[in-house]
Amino acid sequence: MGFFLETLIGGLMSGMLYSLVALGFVLIFKASGVFNFAQGAMVLFAALAMARFAEWIPQWLGFESLLLANILAFFAAMAVMVATAWVIEKLVLGRLVNQEGITLLMATLGITYFLDGFGQTIFGSDIYKIDVGLPKEPMFILENVFEGGVLLSQEELYAALIAAALVALLSLFFQKTGTGRALRAVADDHQAAQSIGIPLNRIWVIVWSVAGFVALVAGIIWGSKLGVQFSLSLVALKALPVVILGGLTSVPGAIIGGLIIGVGEKLSEIYLGPMLGGGIEIWFAYVLALVFLLVRPQGLFGEKIIDRV
Template sequence: MSFFLETLFGGLMAGMLYALVALGFVLIFKASGVFNFAQGAMVLFAALAMARFSEWIPQWFGIGSALVANVLAFLMAGLCMVLIAWLVERLALRYLVNQEGATLLMATLGISYFLDGLGQTIFGSNIYQINIGMPKDPVFILEQAFEGGLLINKEDLYAALIAAVLVATLSVFFQKTATGRALRAVADDHQAALSIGIPLNRIWVIVWSVAGVVALVAGMIWGSKLGVQFSLATVALRALPVLILGGLTSVPGAIIGGLIIGVGEKLSEVYLGPLVGGGIEIWFAYVLALVFLLVRPQGLFGEKIIDRV
């Protein structure tokens, strides 16, 4: 039982990180109604900014405290993501109001390539480390309930808690604030939102800024675990099955979908992997997503579209 629970907890913590990446896709889709191909590039760019600023700030200002340097690096990287959001709206999105979804999709694809090149030009293309002080040593918990306790990775635990707090905050933001309701209105119909006085340009800047901060937190956590390298952009691919399961328009769906994928990957690798020769963790999520596309294409929490003729 203890081994099963260790695997289950590991899956839940990995699932929260998947949900965090998927959340960026959901934010953009809720505001523009288009799948954002640039989310992976945003995660990479934000992680590069965080890693490089944490190196440069002590040199620029003579700061000896790693904590202060990391806080300033996070703020500067966040400012970079807000600036990118403003540029995206100013140079691209404002000219694509009420355009076809395919047009907006291609725009995000172009933004993705632009951010990849810009990040490499400004911050370099080497492999960098992000050290935000999260302990990497494992810890035993519930020693009184199970003999020997359960072995949990502290870094995974803290990362999952950070992701959970951010996801909960954004859920409240979308459901309880006027800006969150305006975002949903913009996603439904750009022209209708404009006609009732919703400032479309400002809404897009806000949502891309929030998605940029989410990408920064995701990049910071994944960069701390895996190192910051250009393959980090492919982390976004891990969020695709999460989106299919949870639904492209649902913040709670991103959470549930992430937990299902995280737990499913870990349990399938441990219990089914030996039966098929291993490696099931790599493709399990995509097979599950394919099944959902066949049975419930809108996802668990997505809105079912009914066309009346």
């Protein structure tokens, strides 16, 4: 039972991180109605900015405090992501208002390759380290209940708590603020939103900035665990099955979908792996997403769209 709980808790914490990345997809889709394939590249780009600024700023300003370097690097990286959002709106999205969804989709693919290449051009292509002080040592809990206790990663625990707090704040932002309601209105109908005075260009800058902030937090957490390298954008693609499972328009769906996939892939790897062979954790999420596309394509919490002719 103790080993099962270790696997379950590990899956929940991984799922929370998947949910954090999936939120970026949901935010962009809710505001523009397009699936943003650039979210994985944004995670890599933000993590590269954070890692390199944390290295450069102490050299520029002549101090050695790790905490101060991380704080300044975070705000510098956030400024880069906001500037990126502004450029994307001015040069790409602002010129594609009311275009077909496939046009916007191809635009995000172009943004993906640009960010991958541009990020490595200005920040470098080596493997970089992000050290924000998350504890690396594991700890044991429930030692009085199970023999030997339950092993828990402190780093994953803190990362999951940070992700959960950010998810909760974004949920409140969408449901309780005027800007959040404006974002939902823009997602429903661009032309109708413009007709009632909602500034579409400003809304898109805001939502890409928020998605950039989410990408930065996700990049810091994943970069702290795995190091900042090109494969980080591939890790972010694990969020694709999450949004398919939870629903493209649902923030709660991104959370639940992430937890289901995180737990499912861990349990399947441990308990089905010996029977089916290794590597289940790699493909489990995508097979589950395929099943949902066949049975419930709108996802668990997505809106079912009915076109009447």
